[in-house]
Amino acid sequence: MAGHRIFTTSFASVYPLYVAKAERKGHTKDEVDQVITWLTGYDDAAIERVLSDGTDFETFFAEAPAMHPNASLITGLICGIRVEEIEDPLMQRVRQLDKLVDEVAKGKKMTSILRTSA
Template structure:
């Protein structure tokens, strides 16, 4: 079976769409970046470098410094599919990211999005 085309798509080509979705709902690029950093363990400099290098989704997740162990707490539906039941590990990581950005656009508080206890 051929790999899904999103795997070889550059993160930089989709990133502006994530930001635009958030900004349309009154959220910020900084919040989108915080989601990326929380999920993958990147710092801002390494995230910016991945975007500048046109890194594919496959390589972005494969080379992430430290995938957040709490990402398994992300549940819900993206594109009609429950993220917790996706069998392909890479597709699941991509859908986790999609789900977090969706939650941001829907107005959820960052501590809820990032699966952290409220202060």
């Protein structure tokens, strides 16, 4: 999937869609930010910077402070494709984030979404 257009799409153009999806189902922007922070290590200020800079997805993930070591535990279908079977590492990260936002929108418990045992 090298060169897929999502890689050059600005994160800022997709972020409002993530938030809108969560809010349509009664969830919040803060929950979306929480899963972004968990997956990438970006804090709230860094997320705001990325949004204002027009950073694309490729750069967003390349400059992520710390991809969570449990990201590999994100499994399941997104857009009809199993997240864990995606071969392109960048596309897999994009789809992992999509999956986390879907789980927020579906109302899963945050401990389950963040793959923790608390």
